[in-house]
Amino acid sequence: MLQTFKAVLKGNSIEWLDEAPELGEQSIPVHITVLEETTGLDAATRGQKMAEVLERLSANRAFSGIDPIAWQHEIREDCSIPGRDE
Template sequence: MLKTFRAWLKGSRLEWIDDVPTLGEQQIPVHVTLLENESVIDKQTRGQRMAEILEKLAGSQAFTDVDPVIWQQETRQDRSLPGR
């Protein structure tokens, strides 16, 4: 079973965040995957992408069988409403 360790990459050093692997002084080859930084995407592009996704969702009519009143009642069921 593979185990993943979290770390910060600073220059050419890794700083462990959670668990620290027991490696001793041996040199181990590693694979590092850098994820795309979300802040690179500008707000307009992100908003446009979100609008396209919401249009597709609306077009698929995925929530046609959901009654919004019943959904809201079920969602707020554990909370007592003042004055009611």
């Protein structure tokens, strides 16, 4: 049976965050999934960089050729609603 435990991988060590499995000193095979890649930037710096990129996109009118209503219908796969068609 597969069990899931929350942990942080630091170098070659696993630091358990919540409940740790009771393994004693035995070695067992594991699969480790890396959930997110760390950028080394704090949230404020990432936010500032994102704002700068969005400002450049706006200045270049990167999305000016896209009809927002048509895009929304395509993304949401909207169906026509009786009595609400234009």
